[in-house]
Every structure is written in C-alpha cells, then in structure tokens.
Amino acid sequence: MRRTLIRFTAGAAALAAVAFAFAAPASAQKADPKFDAWLKESRLGPYQKDEVWDEVVAKAKKEGELAVYSSSSTTLKAGEDFAKMYPEIKIKVYDLGSEKTIEKVVREHQAGVFAADVVYTGGTEAMVFDLLPNNRIVNYVPASLADKIPAAYREPLLTHAIEAYTVMYNAETYPSPPIKNIWELTEPQWKSRFAMKSPIGSLSSLMSLAAIVENSDAMAKAYQEYAGKPLQLSKGVENAGYEFLKRLLANDVVFYDNSSKLANASGTRGQAKPPISFSVMHYMTRNETDKLANAIAYDLKPAGLFTYPTFIAIGGRAPHPNAAKLFVAFMMGSKDITPATKFEQPFRQGKSFELLQGMASFYQIGTFSPRTDMPAPPLSEAWPKAPKLGASAEFVRDNVAKISDFWTAESSR
Numbered sequence: 001m002r003r004t005l006i007r008f009t010a011g012a013a014a015l016a017a018v019a020f021a022f023a024a025p026a027s028a029q030k031a032d033p034k035f036d037a038w039l040k041e042s043r044l045g046p047y048q049k050d051e052v053w054d055e056v057v058a059k060a061k062k063e064g065e066l067a068v069y070s071s072s073s074t075t076l077k078a079g080e081d082f083a084k085m086y087p088e089i090k091i092k093v094y095d096l097g098s099e100k101t102i103e104k105v106v107r108e109h110q111a112g113v114f115a116a117d118v119v120y121t122g123g124t125e126a127m128v129f130d131l132l133p134n135n136r137i138v139n140y141v142p143a144s145l146a147d148k149i150p151a152a153y154r155e156p157l158l159t160h161a162i163e164a165y166t167v168m169y170n171a172e173t174y175p176s177p178p179i180k181n182i183w184e185l186t187e188p189q190w191k192s193r194f195a196m197k198s199p200i201g202s203l204s205s206l207m208s209l210a211a212i213v214e215n216s217d218a219m220a221k222a223y224q225e226y227a228g229k230p231l232q233l234s235k236g237v238e239n240a241g242y243e244f245l246k247r248l249l250a251n252d253v254v255f256y257d258n259s260s261k262l263a264n265a266s267g268t269r270g271q272a273k274p275p276i277s278f279s280v281m282h283y284m285t286r287n288e289t290d291k292l293a294n295a296i297a298y299d300l301k302p303a304g305l306f307t308y309p310t311f312i313a314i315g316g317r318a319p320h321p322n323a324a325k326l327f328v329a330f331m332m333g334s335k336d337i338t339p340a341t342k343f344e345q346p347f348r349q350g351k352s353f354e355l356l357q358g359m360a361s362f363y364q365i366g367t368f369s370p371r372t373d374m375p376a377p378p379l380s381e382a383w384p385k386a387p388k389l390g391a392s393a394e395f396v397r398d399n400v401a402k403i404s405d406f407w408t409a410e411s412s413r
Contacts, residue, residue: 042321059322061088066323071098071121077361098203116315117324123203137313142329153370160312165208170274171295181226186247196278208306210391213241218302267292281366303387331358
C-alpha cells in the first residue's frame with residue numbers, strides 16, 4: 001500500500017464540558033529533604049499558606065532572573081510582555097516543543113542541574129505522572145486566583161489553557177462541511193485528501209488520538225449512525241477507536257511537520273479539491289492574517305473538537321521561585337478580570353493588556369482559559385455547545401505508549 005508522507009517525523013460553561021478527568025490526585029511526590037527544604041524556603045507546596053503578594057513581587061525583583069521552558073512559541077511573546085511589566089527581571093524563554101521541554105527538564109535533573117524556573121507544556125503522562133511525583137516540577141496556583149479556577153484545572157497541576165485539535169475544511173470550496181461524520185474520512189473519496197501532523201514527536205497530536213481511543217463507544221455509535229450497521233472490527237483490533245485509526249491510515253493520510261502548513265493545505269483559496277486537515281484550532285486566526293478560507297466542522301459526529309490541556313508549573317528546586325510565581329500569575333491574567341470585562345484589540349496594549357497580561361498573546365480562538373471569570377476570545381461563539389472529546393489523565397498514562405506503538409505499526413504497513 002502506498003503511503004503519502006511529507007516529512008513524517010518518528011467560556012466557563014464550555015470548559016465544564018471538556019472531558020478531562022484530573023480530579024484524581026497524582027502519585028505523592030517523593031520524600032526528599034533537599035526538595036522539602038527548597039519548598040519551605042520558597043513557600044511552595046504545603047508551605048504556600050498565607051501568601052502575601054507584595055512580598056512575592058519584591059522577592060521576585062530581587063532575584064532578577066527567570067528561565068522558562070516552553071512547548072509554545074507564543075510564550076516568547078508572553079515573555080516579551082512580562083519583561084515590559086517587570087523590567088527588573090531578566091527573562092529567558094526557551095521555545096523547545098512539547099517533547100524537548102520534558103526531555104530537557106528530566107536530563108538536567110538527572111545531572112543535578114536545576115535551571116528551569118517555569119515549565120510550560122502539555123504532555124499529561126509526563127507532566128502528571130513523571131515530573132510531578134519525581135519532584136521535577138511543583139504545582140503552584142496563585143492564591144488570588146484559586147477560587148476562580150475549578151478544582152479539576154488546579155489539581156494535580158494548574159492548567160493554563162484548554163486547547164483543541166479540530167477538523168478543518170475549505171469554506172470557499174465547500175460552503176458547508178463536506179463531511180458530517182468522522183468515519184467518512186476513511187472512505188475512498190478522501191483517499192490522500194486528509195492531512196495531519198504525525199503524533200510521533202507531537203504530544204498534543206498524540207493526546208487527540210488518545211481521546212479517540214478512550215471514547216471508543218462514541219466512535220462505534222457514530223459509525224452505526226453513518227453506515228446503518230454495527231462496526232466490524234478488524235482482526236486483532238481492540239475497539240472502534242483503534243479501528244478508526246487503522247482505517248484512516250489505510251486511506252493514505254498526508255502528514256505535515258507543523259500545523260501552519262496544515263492550515264495552508266486545507267485553507268488556501270482557489271483549490272478544486274482541497275484536503276481536510278486535522279490541525280490546532282488556534283490556526284483559524286490565519287484566515288485573517290493570511291487570507292485563508294478554513295472553517296471548522298463543529299457538528300461532526302461524534303465530535304469535531306479534540307481537547308487537551310497545557311500546564312504551567314514551577315520547576316523543582318527552581319533558582320528563582322518568586323520570579324516563577326510572578327510569571328505564573330502573569331500568565332493567568334489579572335485578578336481584576338470579571339465575566340463582564342470587555343477587551344479591545346490589540347490585546348497586548350493598553351487596558352486590555354493590563355488585565356489579560358500573559359493571556360494577551362494567547363487570547364484567540366482555540367485557546368481557552370480555565371478561569372470561570374475569563375470571557376471567551378473572539379470568534380468562539382460555537383465553542384460552548386460544540387461536541388468535544390478528550391482523554392483523561394489516567395487513560396493517557398496507561399495507554400499512550402500502546403496507542404503510539406499501534407500507530408507506528410499501522411503506518412509501516
């Protein structure tokens with residue numbers, strides 16, 4: 001079988017509907033006298049009680065430096081904005097991608113190097129079940145924001161944003177979605193016309209596949225609605241989620257190495273038969289900047305949105321813990337925001353920036369704050385009611401390696 005490859009690399013009410021189950025606590029952090037001493041001195045973890053914010057700010061300015069390891073290039077803009085608000089603190093943001101962020105933290109800690117002040121990335125399995133219990137990171141929720149963030153997004157790690165992969169189509173060519181059911185992507189008419197980023201090397205893409213596999217009952221129901229008969233699993237295939245992945249790969253998926261190229265592939269105007277793409281939702285902003293024609297299949301069965309969290313945490317034994325606290329609070333936005341707050345573009349300037357702070361560069365369709373008082377970003381009207389699938393932390397921990405192995409094996413056939 002031929003496989004088409006392009007650089008195949010090895011609002012508050014709405015958030016309540018997102019299917020992440022983080023309420024269950026992660027494994028307890030390992031006992032370590034040096035780590036505990038650092039927690040006590042930094043007033044983190046069990047020692048965070050009675051936080052006095054003016055003292056945190058004063059200590060942060062005295063520390064004068066901050067290192068942020070991040071999976072998102074958007075954090076570079078947030079770093080620039082932080083430097084404008086706190087010029088006393090020299091900030092360095094490392095744009096590493098999801099896997100390299102995790103890898104850098106782990107390798108440095110194994111070598112006894114504690115350089116990261118803030119760690120910003122998705123990757124539930126690694127963050128919740130490796131870095132956190134092994135003292136490589138520590139959860140920090142600014143006291144002033146604790147009652148504005150649901151417990152599921154405060155523990156075991158603070159979620160900075162809920163993001164989503166989505167099914168995009170070209171609205172110039174197709175005035176309405178060309179498919180109504182996700183199983184249509186496995187049919188001959190879409191052979192070599194479905195594009196995505198490989199999950200091998202992309203934790204967020206892999207999380208989306210985990211959402212499909214965990215929600216296998218919904219996938220089976222969607223198939224029956226589409227085909228008018230029960231799904232017959234291939235030999236050795238465990239459930240409808242895996243069966244969908246198998247059939248999708250057999251239909252010659254086209255792989256791109258980044259989501260920007262995916263947005264161009266489906267959204268470039270003037271195409272007679274544009275592909276459908278599976279891309280990060282916030283790339284819908286390229287419609288305005290690059291005159292693309294992408295639209296989202298919000299009503300796709302069983303879902304057109306596949307959600308995942310991006311976490312923000314303080315590095316274990318961080319050398320500048322107060323500057324790290326200040327940056328985390330900055331990234332979450334001002335405590336003075338209310339559901340009635342109105343923001344005006346450009347968000348990174350003026351009163352909007354004073355309130356949004358680090359959220360200003362993220363305030364766009366496809367990136368949603370877990371805060372219950374944060375108004376939804378522009379063009380997000382369809383988000384609250386749109387069907388969504390997500391993967392629970394426990395499912396990702398127990399199955400992500402299996403899903404990755406399945407994908408690799410089927411890709412090589």
